[in-house]
Amino acid sequence: MNWSVLVVFAIISGLVLWLGAKFFGKRGLVYVAVLEIVLSLTLNFSNAFIFGVPITGVLIFMLTAMFVIFLFYKKYTLKDVTKLLILTGSALLVIGLSMAVCYMYVANLNSAWVVSLLPMIAILVSFGVAVTVGYLVDTNAKFVKDFTLRNLLSMACAVFSLILVYNLFALTGTVSFGNFLLSLLISFIVSAIYMLILIALDKFGLLVKTNELKNSVIESKQKSIKKEINLDNDD
Numbered sequence: 001m002n003w004s005v006l007v008v009f010a011i012i013s014g015l016v017l018w019l020g021a022k023f024f025g026k027r028g029l030v031y032v033a034v035l036e037i038v039l040s041l042t043l044n045f046s047n048a049f050i051f052g053v054p055i056t057g058v059l060i061f062m063l064t065a066m067f068v069i070f071l072f073y074k075k076y077t078l079k080d081v082t083k084l085l086i087l088t089g090s091a092l093l094v095i096g097l098s099m100a101v102c103y104m105y106v107a108n109l110n111s112a113w114v115v116s117l118l119p120m121i122a123i124l125v126s127f128g129v130a131v132t133v134g135y136l137v138d139t140n141a142k143f144v145k146d147f148t149l150r151n152l153l154s155m156a157c158a159v160f161s162l163i164l165v166y167n168l169f170a171l172t173g174t175v176s177f178g179n180f181l182l183s184l185l186i187s188f189i190v191s192a193i194y195m196l197i198l199i200a201l202d203k204f205g206l207l208v209k210t211n212e213l214k215n216s217v218i219e220s221k222q223k224s225i226k227k228e229i230n231l232d233n234d235d
Contacts, residue, residue, distance in 0.1 A: 001046060001047065001048045001049070001057055002048065002049070003048050003049060003050040003055070005048050005057065006048050006055065006057075006059065006060055006190060009057075009060040009061065010060050010194050010197075013036060013060050013061065013064040014064075014197065014198065014201070016032055016035070016036075016064075017029075017032050017064055017067075017068070017198070017201075017207065018201065018206055018207065020032040021206065021207045021208065022206070026076065026080070026208075029068050029071065029072070029207070029208075030068075030083075030084055030087060032064065032065075032068060033064075033065045033068040033069065033084060033087075033088050034087060034088050034091045036061045036062070036064040036065040036068075037061070037062070037065040037088050037091065037092055037123065037127075038091055038092060038095050039058070039061045040058040040061045040062050040065070040092075040119075040123050041092070041095055041096060041099065041116065041119055041120060041123070043057040043058045043061075044058075044114075044115060044119045046058075047170075050186050050190075051182075051186070053175075053179055053182045053183050053186055054171060054174075054175060054179070054183055055183060055186055055187050055190065056163075056166060056167065056170055056187065058123075059163070059187060059190065059191065060194065062123070062126070062127075062162060062166070063159065063162075063191055063194055063195060064198075065088065065127070066127070066130060066158065066159065066162060067195060067198045068084070069081070069084060069085070069088075069127075069131060070134070070155055070158070071202065071207065071208060072084050073134075073135075073138075074151065075208055085131070088127075089124065089127075092120060092123060092124060093120070093124075095120075096116050096117065096119070096120030097116075097120075099112075099115065099116035100112040100113075100116040100117050100120075103115055103116060118169070119169075121169075122165075122166055122169035122170065123166070125165055125169075126161075126162050126165040126166040126169075127162065129161050129162070129165045130158040130159070130161045130162035130165070131158065133157050133158055133161040134154045134155065134157060134158030134161075135154075137153060137154040137157045137158075138150060138151075138154035141153060141154070155195065156192070159188070159191050159192075159195060160184075160188055163184060163187045163188060163191065164184060167180065167183060167184060167187070171183060
């Protein structure tokens with residue numbers, strides 16, 4: 001595919017993300033994350049080419065889902081993040097296994113493995129590693145005092161981990177080591193540009209409604225107060 005397809009995917013995904021947040025709020029963000037991660041299965045290991053170097057065609061879809069996870073982690077409760085991860089993971093498993101059964105029936109096991117099972121595993125492992133790395137960096141990089149800088153660092157590490165792991169699945173054995181490294185670099189630059197645009201949309205208040213965020217914080221504080229009261233009563 002031509003590199004311009006990444007621009008088209010970015011515009012469409014950004015628009016879908018904004019519309020989902022605007023009309024459905026937090027629930028809309030969940031819908032978008034599920035949609036984007038499922039769409040990642042549809043292109044499998046297809047590539048867009050920049051300067052003759054392959055860039056995974058599902059990069060934008062995965063980045064959009066990752067950004068929603070990041071938003072939930074930073075702005076909602078841990079319970080909300082857990083629900084989001086379970087829901088997106090379950091949706092990916094259901095779609096991936098359904099596709100595998102269809103390909104096994106129509107073709108054979110090898111086709112099911114190449115078209116659905118291997119991409120499903122690649123996406124699950126990539127997101128698992130990315131979420132883990134991002135969380136570890138955010139919770140352990142206490143030496144970075146600036147909150148915004150720490151957020152950017154944790155997101156950058158998560159995105160790079162996502163790209164690295166997925167490319168190991170998608171490009172290993174198909175490109176030279178030099179092109180593999182170049183693909184990582186170009187993918188990360190593209191990802192940085194796209195994620196900065198999404199961050200700007202969030203800063204302008206286009207993705208998370210202020211009242212929803214306040215309600216989430218209030219609920220969290222109320223639960224904390226209730227726990228303290230219960231502990232006092234026990235004493």
